[in-house]
Amino acid sequence: MTSSGDARGGDRPVSWHLLTGEYPPQPGGVSDYTRLVAQSLARAGQGVHVWAPGDPEVREEHGVTLHRIPGLFTPPGLVRLTRALSHHRAPRRLLLQYVPHAFGLKAMNVPFCAWFAARRQDERWVFFHEIVYPWSLSAAPRHQLLAGVTRVMARLVGEVADRAFVSIPSWAEHLPPRLRHRAEWCPVPSNIPTEVPVASLVATQATLGAGPWLGHFGTYGSHVRGPLFAVLVPLLRADGQRKALLLGRGSQGFAQELGARHPELASRVQSRDTLAPEDLAAHLAAMDLLVQPYLDGVSSRRSTTMAGVALGRPLVTQTGHLTEPIWRESGAVALAEGTTPEALVALVERLMSQPEERAALGVRAARLYRERFALERTVESLLRASL
Structure with a gap:
């Protein structure tokens, strides 16, 4: 394989075609990630197209041409996509944002994966954000079917990929042998601003009022609600001055539920369900400590x-089976061993009593992000010639 300037096309530059199940204004982490990468590639002088589901449209946005095709991953949509791609001069590089549930058919869209595998005239790259549904012998038959089909899909796509990226190293274990040791770990960068103007931070702190403030950012799904309740309630009860700020979609409902179950804490819990990215960053920056429980562990x-x-x-979080070694090696986050709320609570209490240690933790976090996780590192990986 050759560099991005001459792949499969002599001296003609390759054009990038990002295939994604969601793209702004559709919400979602993959949506935001795809836009960040597409616009960064365009700023680097690349010709970039994004193909996403939605009402028919073609428009340019910050150097990126967005194409929306109804039912993009359905058989009729794939016919339209095939026809549309043929109008773009080769060489073409397809960069698939791989998330099984984003392709429809209840995360079992084998026909789409077969279509991708058949695109021999194009260079095929895959970014595996997620890869397979977990398999368990005790799971319901429908879940065992889903686990099996997602493995077939990953094999179809992985067998033909000229280059593959994984959001966490453990995903590579599910790739075909030929690709398993060549898959590149490419952590997902932050999808909100990474710097906050001093004036914005001061204004946000004034609006929030005195703390100390414990923050949580998430979507408040069923997998995190229980652990978050089990951590926040004892932390708030332990110190009457503490307050909690819940950020992200679903935060308002979670705050209301916490207040209903524990009325004595309701006045010290605030939520911001939807904020502009700049405002979200300012609120996160105003927190004394972020508390992020994950049952499967923190991962990139x-x-x-x-x-x-x-x-x-x-930031305080937990270890788990998806946690990469870099989190422990770097010391960029405070890690509670295992997934018990008691361990997380104890770690938070220690850090709240040691402001110098919290400050040092933040410095290490910012340094690790700049060196390993920033969007610039992602773009460097994409533009780097394959070995």
């Missing part, structure tokens, strides 16, 4: 963690 695919780390905020 957690955009909620990346947002705090990028801003240099001290």
Whole structure:
């Protein structure tokens, strides 16, 4: 394989074609990530097209040409996509944002994966944000079917990929042998601003009022609600001056539920369900400590963690089977061993009593982000010639 300037096309520059199941204004981490990467490639002088589902449209945005095709990953949509791609001169590089549930058919869209595998005239790159549904012998039959089909899909796509990226190293274990050791770990960068003007931070702090403030950023799904309740309630009860700020979609509902279950804490819990990216960054930057419980552990695919780390905020989280060694080696976050709420609470209490340690934690977080996780590192990986 050759560099991005001459791949499969002599001296003609390759054109990038990003295939994604979501793109702004559609919400979602993959949506935001795809836009960040597409616009960064365009700023680097690349010709970039994005193909996403939605009402028919073609428009240019910050140097990126966005194409929306109804039912993009359905058989009729793929016919339209095939026809549209043929109008773009070769060489073409398809960069698939791989998330099984984003392709429809209840995350079992084998026909789309077969279509991608058949695109021999194009260079095929894949970014595996997620890869397979977990398999368990005790799972319901429908879940075992889903686990099996997603493995077939990953093999179809992986067998033909000229280059592959994974959001966390453990995803590579599910790739075909030929690709397993060549897959590149490319952590997902923060999808909100990584710097906050001093004036914005001061204004946000004034609006929030005195703390100390414990923050959480997430989507408040069923997998995190229980652990978050189990951590926040004892932390707020332990110190009557503490307050909690819940950020992200679903935060208002979570705050209301916490207040209903624990009325004595309701006045010290605030939420911001939807904020502009700049305002979200300012609120995160105003936190004394971020508390991010994850039952499967912190990993570099957690955009909620990346947002705090990028801003240099001290962050407490947990180890788990998806946690990469870099988190322990770098000391960029405070890690509670295992997934018990008691361990997380104890770690938070220690850090709240040691402001110097919290400050040092934030410095290490910002340094790690700049060196390993920043968007610039992603673009460098994409533009680097394959070995």
